[in-house]
Structure formats: structure tokens, C-alpha cells
Amino acid sequence: MLRLLIALAVLLVPAIGHAQVKVVIDAGHGGSDPGGVGTGMQEKNVVLDVTNRFKALLAADTADTRGGGTWTALLTRSNDTFVSLAGRSAYSNNQGADRFMSIHANAFGDTSANGIETFSLAATGTSAQLRNLVQAEMVSAWALTNRGNKTANFAVLRDTAAPAVLHELAFITNPTDAAKLGSPVERQKAAVAHLRAIQRHYNIAPYVPGNPPPQDDTGEIAGLVVDSAGPVLGATVKLEGGATVVTGSDGRFVIAEAAAGMQTLTASADGYATQTVEVTVASAAREEIEIVLVREGVGDAPDDVNGEATGGCTTGRGAGLGLVFALAALFTRRRRA
Ligand SMILES: [Zn+2]
Known part of the structure; x- marks a missing residue:
């Protein structure tokens, strides 16, 4: 019996380690149902774009093993087609989804109505926990009015077996909100906010796939740009x-x-003539350098630079930098003369 248990444990551990979370993303409306309309946009198009971006992020996060989670993203619609409310819940239930995340945009006759809100069926529990994270991440991402975490007896929340949330991105009828909804850059931020929310919901440290790995092997370069008269203001380095x-x-x-x-x-x-220098940067250290610019048309550096440059090289710095120091010394002398 003990052997059997050990064998089972060995089989189960890797399975748990690679748990695949099945997320259904539900883009509201579609086809003949435009959803909210305002400021030249239709809700069905905006939410489909965010949905597709969110799906792409989940796939990228799964492929990127440096962080994040492992997901299967399923969509109730991936194009501009009509899907009934019952059809959305049924799809999620048939797929055995772990979570259901519906994405909408708000609309209201009074164009001053604005802000972000997220719904779950119950005020507490798993759905509410995910709802709170989606709301918090979206408010952080878009910095619009926080209308809060809410409950509603929406069909897709009530009839979906998996813990479910319904998010209202912003008001398509409000100019400030619509500026976010209409921007591809902002819609990507909304998708990232949803990714971070589902990661945090599963106790995974927020991780956006595709970002360069943290570069900690760096140092600092502090420098001074001068010409023959003194410091050069506004030089580009x-x-x-x-x-x-x-x-x-x-x-x-x-x-x-x-x-x-x-x-x-x-x-x-x-x-000034453009000057190129080489610097050796040590990890977690500050390298101080001086760069001397020569006015265009002044001509080549004086002959005696060569001798001084050789001296500069004995410090172990690159020949190019040695030349710079030699020039700096030369010009410093001239300034004092
Ligand atoms: Zn809607």
C-alpha cells in the first residue's frame, strides 16, 4: 500500500507543477449586437480587440518559461459574430473551464458617466476575489474613475459553472474614457491588466511575457563634457x-x-565634431570619464598629443580614452594659461 501511495505521489507531483488553467474569455456582444455605441466606436469591436490581446498574452505567458503561468485560453467568440448569452455559458460549461472572464464596455445617455467597474454574482468567494483583482489592475492601468467591485445577477455570471466575472472597461460614451478605449496602446494595457489579475488570482507573481530578463550586471557612467573653454551645456551623450x-x-x-x-x-x-569614446564599466561601480569636444573646422589635435596619449594608456584604459584624457589635459592647461 505504501509503495502504491509513493508511486501515486510521484505521478501527481509533476502534474500539479504544470497545472494548466483553462480560462474562457468572453468578448461581449458581436455580430448584429453592437453593444454600447458612442464616440464613433462600437463596444463589440473594442472588447473583441482586448479579448484577442488577452488571449495572446496568455499564450505568450505559457510559452515563456521565465515566469508567469500555464494557460489554455478559450474564446466564446474570436470574430464579429453573434453569440447568445446562454451559448456563452454553455460553451464554458462544456469546455470545463476553470474561470470565465467576460469583457464589456459601458454606455450611458449622459456622457458624463465614466469609470471602471467589475461584477461577480456573489459579494464574496472565488469569483469576487478574481473580480477585485481585475478591478484593481484595471484602475491601476488606466487611472480612470474607480466605480468599484459590484454584484449583479447577469446571465453569464449566474449560468456559468466556473467562477465568473464581468468587467466593464470604461464608458464608450464618455470622451475621457473613450480615449482609452480607442487607443491600441491602452487596450494592450487593459489586456496586461487582465493577465496580471488572473496571475495574482492563482498566486503567481505578475509577469508580462516577452519582457527582457532583468539586467543586474550593470554599472554607472558619470561624465563631464568639455570644450577648450569649459563645460559644454546640452551635449548629447x-x-x-x-x-x-x-x-x-x-x-x-x-x-x-x-x-x-x-x-x-x-x-x-x-x-562640434562628434566624439566617440570607449569606457570599461564594472558591475555595480561608477566609472567617471571626461569627454572633450573640438569645434568643427578647428582641425586635428596638436602633434604633442601622441606622446601624452601613450602615457594615458599606461593607466590600463583604452587607447581612445587615453587620447581623450590627453586632450582634456591639454585643454585644461590652455584654460589655465
Ligand atoms: Zn456590454
Whole structure:
């Protein structure tokens, strides 16, 4: 008997570890039923777009093993077709869904009505817990009026066997809300909010698939851009493959995150020849550099630079940077002269 139990446990553990959650996403309305209409938009189109984006995120999260969960996303409709309310619940029940998430947009005659709200059938329980997370994530994503977590005896909430929520994205009839509904970027944020909500509902740390892995092997570059007269204000310093910053009135700049290793910086400013330097960035350290810009048309650096550049290289820095230091020393002397 004990052996049998151990064998069962061995079989069950991997199954639990790779639990696949079946989520039915229900885009409201469709086909002959446009849902709410306002500000040149139809609810059925807006909610279908968010639904398809949410489905894509669930698939991407499943494929991306660096974080997140494992999902099967099913849709009550994937195109502009009419599906009855009974048909939506029946589909979810036939599929044996784990969760049912309906997506709608609100509409009202008074265009001042606005905000986000989410419904469940009961005020407490699994559905309400998911409802609260969808509402919180959406309010965070769109920063519109929080109309709160609500209960309603909607058919899709009542007749669906799985814990179910119905979300109202925003008011299609309100100009401020409609600006969110009409923006593909904002609709993607809404889809991400739904992803984060279902992840948190399953005690999975929120994870958006496809984001680059955290880069912790970085250092900081702090620098000064000068010309023969002193600090150069408004010079653009670009880290190859990274940030672009502009110097302040003191000619200084900081690039807070640069990957450890040899990095290339390009400094440019109006009226100056563009200068490229190499910097070796150490992990979790600050590298201080000075970049000297030469006015265009001034010509090549003086002859004695070569000797000084050789001296600069003995510090172990790159030859390019050594040249920069040599130039800096040269110009510093000239300023003092
Ligand atoms: Zn609706």
C-alpha cells in the first residue's frame, strides 16, 4: 500500500507543477449586437480587440518559461459574430473551464458617466476575489474613475459553472474614457491588466511575457563634457545600445545603467565634431570619464598629443580614452594659461 501511495505521489507531483488553467474569455456582444455605441466606436469591436490581446498574452505567458503561468485560453467568440448569452455559458460549461472572464464596455445617455467597474454574482468567494483583482489592475492601468467591485445577477455570471466575472472597461460614451478605449496602446494595457489579475488570482507573481530578463550586471557612467573653454551645456551623450542623455549647465551627465564590460559612448553637440569614446564599466561601480569636444573646422589635435596619449594608456584604459584624457589635459592647461 505504501509503495502504491509513493508511486501515486510521484505521478501527481509533476502534474500539479504544470497545472494548466483553462480560462474562457468572453468578448461581449458581436455580430448584429453592437453593444454600447458612442464616440464613433462600437463596444463589440473594442472588447473583441482586448479579448484577442488577452488571449495572446496568455499564450505568450505559457510559452515563456521565465515566469508567469500555464494557460489554455478559450474564446466564446474570436470574430464579429453573434453569440447568445446562454451559448456563452454553455460553451464554458462544456469546455470545463476553470474561470470565465467576460469583457464589456459601458454606455450611458449622459456622457458624463465614466469609470471602471467589475461584477461577480456573489459579494464574496472565488469569483469576487478574481473580480477585485481585475478591478484593481484595471484602475491601476488606466487611472480612470474607480466605480468599484459590484454584484449583479447577469446571465453569464449566474449560468456559468466556473467562477465568473464581468468587467466593464470604461464608458464608450464618455470622451475621457473613450480615449482609452480607442487607443491600441491602452487596450494592450487593459489586456496586461487582465493577465496580471488572473496571475495574482492563482498566486503567481505578475509577469508580462516577452519582457527582457532583468539586467543586474550593470554599472554607472558619470561624465563631464568639455570644450577648450569649459563645460559644454546640452551635449548629447549616447550609450551604444542604451540610454541617451543630455548634459546640464555644468556639462555633466550620468548614465545610471550601462551593461558591465566595454561600452561605446558618442558625444555630440551643435558646432562640434562628434566624439566617440570607449569606457570599461564594472558591475555595480561608477566609472567617471571626461569627454572633450573640438569645434568643427578647428582641425586635428596638436602633434604633442601622441606622446601624452601613450602615457594615458599606461593607466590600463583604452587607447581612445587615453587620447581623450590627453586632450582634456591639454585643454585644461590652455584654460589655465
Ligand atoms: Zn456590454
